[in-house]
Amino acid sequence: MDPVKLHYDISGTDFTTAGEASGKIKKTLKSLGFSPAIIRNVTIAVYEAEINMVVHAGGGEIDAYVSPEKIEVVLVDHGPGIPDIGLAMQEGWSTAPENVRQLGFGAGMGLPNIKKYSDDLQIESEVGKGTTIRITVLNK
């Protein structure tokens, strides 16, 4: 299999489409023949990150790099940034407003979920500039 690159622009205003890119990544991994367990890990992690990008950061861009060894997904936004990443990683910690909670998210479990389902999670964030999330799942 040759490495595959995928790119998606994510709207920050239309919550109804949040998850579309994750769904497409999932279908691509399926067509490439990755195991259900690997696909599930990537999909859950990327979906939570995509939701965060929409509800906390006004959208952004997602790039996925798929090779037989690993799947790497990079989410870049130019939102408000995360002041305290350690705090944001804690289960249950959330700044999500009521309208996000009404959608079934905003319980402060997104980042912990991403950590749980990935082999590596790197977060770079600068307040006022934006956030870059790098998710790696090894194909093992």
Next chain:
Amino acid sequence: MTIKEILETLDAEVFTGADLLDREIHTACGSDLMSDVLAFVKEQAMLLTGLVNPQVIRTAEMMDMVCILFVRGKKPTLDMIDLANENDIVLLGTPYEMFTACGRLYSKGMRGRSGK
């Protein structure tokens, strides 16, 4: 049990997937919190929820769930029905509230995670 039996057990209506009612489902989960579904669901094939928005369908899609049941008489929107169709997900609705819907299914042999 089959989705057809689920329909009968819950006096349910079918919003989409009428051709898929012979599917067998043995495990389910009930939640209004999609992050919980993403964190804790393993093999459960069915989601019972009182939440109505496209992220419910997306979450089921991500988790390879094949059936969503809306409780308390809630109805999915047209874009949710389209999304479910694209992903071969059956959408059902029951007049029963969450507690009762789960209880009725459990008494018919439906189980939660790991068959418990």
